[in-house]
Amino acid sequence: MKHRVVQWATGNIGTRALRGVIEHPALDLAGVYVHTPGKAGTDAGELCGLAPIGVAATHDIDAILALGADCVLYMPRALDVGEVCRLLEAGANVVTTRGEFHHPASVPPEVRERVEAACERGGTSIHSTGSSPGFISEAVPLTLASIQRRLDRLTISEFADLSRRDSPGLLFDVMGFGKPPAAFDEGRLSHGRVSFGPSLRLVAEALSMPLDSLEADGEVATARGGVRIAAGELEAGTVAAQRITVSGIRGGKAVLRFRAVWYCTADLDPEWDVRATGWHIAVDGDAPLDIDMRFPVPIERMAAVSPGYTANRAVNAVPAVCAAPPGIRTTVDLPHILAALG
Template identity: 55%
Template sequence: MTERRKYRVIQWATGNIGSRALRSVIEHPEMELVGLWVSSDGKVGKDAGELAGLDQVTGIHATNAASDLIALDADCVLYMRQGTDWDELTAILASGKNVVTTRGDFHHPAMIAPENRARVEEACRKGQTSIYSTGSSPGFVTEALTIPLLSLARRHDLITIDEYADVSSRNSPDMLFKIMGFGEPVGPYDQRRAEHLKGDFGSSLSQIGEAIGLPVDEIDAFGEVSATRETLQIAAGTVMAGTVGAMRTTITCKHQGRPVLRFRANWYVTTDITDAGWNLRDSGWRIRTEGDTPVLVDIHFPVPEEDYAAFTPGLTAHRPVNAIAAVCAAEPGIRTTVDLPQIVPVFA
């Protein structure tokens, strides 16, 4: 049996998703962790095993010195920091390291700001490297799963992806209350939140629209909120009765005025809301295709409630880790789910 190669990997950031990816790299049979970047001064110098939550000493210590990591010999960087630092990212690519990222800037190259796209493409050319953006949503459900479902049809009308996410077990007060707006008085939806999702999900769906011959020429985004009927005690704090207990954001991509791809984010801390017509269900996805061969797919997560907070990071972190081999083998440039081969995980 031919011995498989090992990919030398740098993990870039150790937040909720990054720390799970870090753990996956350490445990992966075909990967070797060679570097670790952190944003927090408090993490600098700590062993990667500790930051990954493992009872294991790896000998790889965290640093916030990007230049030191860029000088390392590595095959790939798992880029999972908050925000895209274009100077840093292009330096990584130009240094000869491929990048797999959960940043949503790269799902559809045509929608990247021209100056940034040119910089990234030049860095890829110089380093003979590629960059790919993926995750669970957007990524898996909007691209990797959408493609085989649409392959059953010869006439396509519309695909609607409903995402259901119960965030009541997430102990992140700043995110839930200050950023997302749970527990606020019910009023007009903050359109800025819809515009934020429009960028990531609109570009991901636009990649598919172009691939299937229905290029997207218009993207609509709007949101709605609904009140909880009862006062709730969730992991992040208290949500008073009559305040925002659920929100729904709809991103619709159109081709020549006709909706062809739609994503609906149903995020909530309770299903007992004033708008019963939302038909909230347990966390997961529902995908409905409409055309000459309509399909309805329901995906649920059979995980006990007490294990849910530990389970969810893997949904986003594991696919980028599994994509490393394909991205390292790809042609230089900004790669997409459409042009990469199917992502196949290796477990042993």
């Protein structure tokens, strides 16, 4: 049986997911919701670089609800709880790359209650996933822990070279690159805690090692000289790299850690362990592991390739989420996500 799927939003991630649905052997594209009215009426194939397929995008939520789709791939820039509840109540399961539903107990109680009630009324489920958080912060550590009988610490380090990212607003205004070190926004720590803390709690509870608390800390490195990147100019002495660590504490020790290292130049102090874009996982236990997962893509092509790391897992999760019992469903609740590639 093919699942009928709606793609909600067509940004970088949504566009890649849309293409994934169209090309998937077990999914049928039922519709596309776009936030930009000017995109309404455009054929879905044309929105993602394919030939027309006869499905036009719409800016009308009621039209989407009327489709009776099995699942909605919900990928907007911001969560609208009202939208999500309308979809769930209408009988559409939701797979989202929004990070709010990785760990039900971390969801604000009023939001959790509202969403779970919508799931019950519609007989539907909702699941948050993606590459990070998601694949690397949940699926991978749970798999690595399956060969342990004692886990002392598991650390995930994410490295991202942003030197060719042509997004001045994101890098300079949001992330704080190019600013004096003293201007480092403590809100960045809150972002890390909110983004990756739920995954750490989920993994810890799945391993019967519930956390006592979460801690976050951050530090920056400055440019040694002027640096020209795709987004603009970094002056000497301004922030050129940042490292944010979220730690899951149990018994006074950090047993799970997620560390994000984002940088615009590798010309930093030697103590900064800057690696190529990708992930490094270190497992300290009775079956220790040291794993590198690099993205073997030239930096010039990274912007074109990287959306697939997030979008593809969401597309592949559709059948499992559609088959799940009603409610907020996590990586622990669902079976291993399998990709139908034939």
